[in-house]
Amino acid sequence: MPQKPSTHIKKYSRQRELVLNILRSTKSHPTAEWIYNQAKEKMPHISLGTVYRNLNVLRDEGSIQEIYINENVRRYDGDVRDHYHVRCVLCGCIEDITNMPSPMTMGELQSITDFKILGYRLEFLGICKACQSSTADDDFGG
Amino acid sequence: MPQKPSTHIKKYSRQRELVLNILRSTKSHPTAEWIYNQAKEKMPHISLGTVYRNLNVLRDEGSIQEIYINENVRRYDGDVRDHYHVRCVLCGCIEDITNMPSPMTMGELQSITDFKILGYRLEFLGICKACQSSTADDDFGG
DNA sequence: CTAACTGCAAAGTTTTTGCAATTGC
DNA sequence: GCAATTGCAAAAACTTTGCAGTTAG
Numbered sequence: 342m343p344q345k346p347s348t349h350i351k352k353y354s355r356q357r358e359l360v361l362n363i364l365r366s367t368k369s370h371p372t373a374e375w376i377y378n379q380a381k382e383k384m385p386h387i388s389l390g391t392v393y394r395n396l397n398v399l400r401d402e403g404s405i406q407e408i409y410i411n412e413n414v415r416r417y418d419g420d421v422r423d424h425y426h427v428r429c430v431l432c433g434c435i436e437d438i439t440n441m442p443s444p445m446t447m448g449e450l451q452s453i454t455d456f457k458i459l460g461y462r463l464e465f466l467g468i469c470k471a472c473q474s475s476t477a478d479d480d481f482g483g
Numbered sequence: 484m485p486q487k488p489s490t491h492i493k494k495y496s497r498q499r500e501l502v503l504n505i506l507r508s509t510k511s512h513p514t515a516e517w518i519y520n521q522a523k524e525k526m527p528h529i530s531l532g533t534v535y536r537n538l539n540v541l542r543d544e545g546s547i548q549e550i551y552i553n554e555n556v557r558r559y560d561g562d563v564r565d566h567y568h569v570r571c572v573l574c575g576c577i578e579d580i581t582n583m584p585s586p587m588t589m590g591e592l593q594s595i596t597d598f599k600i601l602g603y604r605l606e607f608l609g610i611c612k613a614c615q616s617s618t619a620d621d622d623f624g625g
Numbered sequence: 626c627t628a629a630c631t632g633c634a635a636a637g638t639t640t641t642t643g644c645a646a647t648t649g650c
Numbered sequence: 651g652c653a654a655t656t657g658c659a660a661a662a663a664c665t666t667t668g669c670a671g672t673t674a675g
């Protein structure tokens with residue numbers, strides 16, 4: 342979630358470059374902790390706080406993506422039917438989208454909600470190859 | 484994220500019923516904290532731990548939905564282009580989906596990934612009515 | 626120079642857990 | 651009764667922040 346545009350002049354930092362390079366050279370969608378561990382191999386004194394700070398800077402300037410969520414808290418929904426949500430990137434409020442036309446377009450979407458739509462995020466849930474074979478005995482009902 | 488199917492016999496609990504009722508009677512997609520505060524009005528001695536425990540039980544039995552994420556950690560992606568992710572509900576690993584056919588169906592999706600697809604979650608990002616008017620001066624580039 | 630940045634450690638937030646007491650079946 | 655559940659408080663997990671020292675421009 343882009344914070345307010347930073348007002349200060351950005352300086353080069355070896356640490357920030359390292360974090361970005363690590364992230365650019367993996368397809369593993371890592372956590373901050375993982376990035377920190379990688380970074381320590383090249384720069385043993387880098388701190389976890391610095392990694393977090395730089396991840397936030399890089400995210401705010403659009404150089405990297407924070408996947409899924411920009412909030413720390415979980416939210417719950419008493420309605421378990423499949424339905425879509427729209428979330429405000431400013432205040433974090435969440436509303437339901439009902440009557441979704443099947444092949445949605447941004448334009449169509451715009452017409453069924455009050456929100457100004459900036460984009461969407463689609464996440465698939467499934468079981469990876471590795472887990473499929475290690476749990477062949479379990480039932481995942483799908 | 485459904486945990487392993489619980490093996491023990493579930494008992495009725497007033498607290499669990501209350502949590503479920505609170506969740507069923509709002510459209511606000513609340514946080515655990517909010518639910519806890521509501522619950523205290525009816526049951527002053529209920530504890531936050533109990534609310535969390537019951538939210539997890541209810542989610543595991545499929546009575547409620549946890550929105551967006553079942554993980555606490557943020558994950559980062561060096562690729563900022565729009566693309567889809569597929570996440571393993573068991574180990575939590577995340578992979579990219581490329582070459583996504585435009586009108587995707589579960590069947591089509593199944594054919595382009597190794598994952599056993601259980602479902603997907605679509606989240607729209609936007610700016611709600613209230614925030615639009617309170618920030619008419621800002622530019623959200625969309 | 627000086628403001629951005631860092632490392633470190635402490636604090637903040639959200640969620641989980643251990644334990645003794647309680648309660649549903 | 652006995653195991654599931656609870657309240658409480660402590661701990662765990664993740665992220666942010668205050669501060670004094672360092673560094674890029």
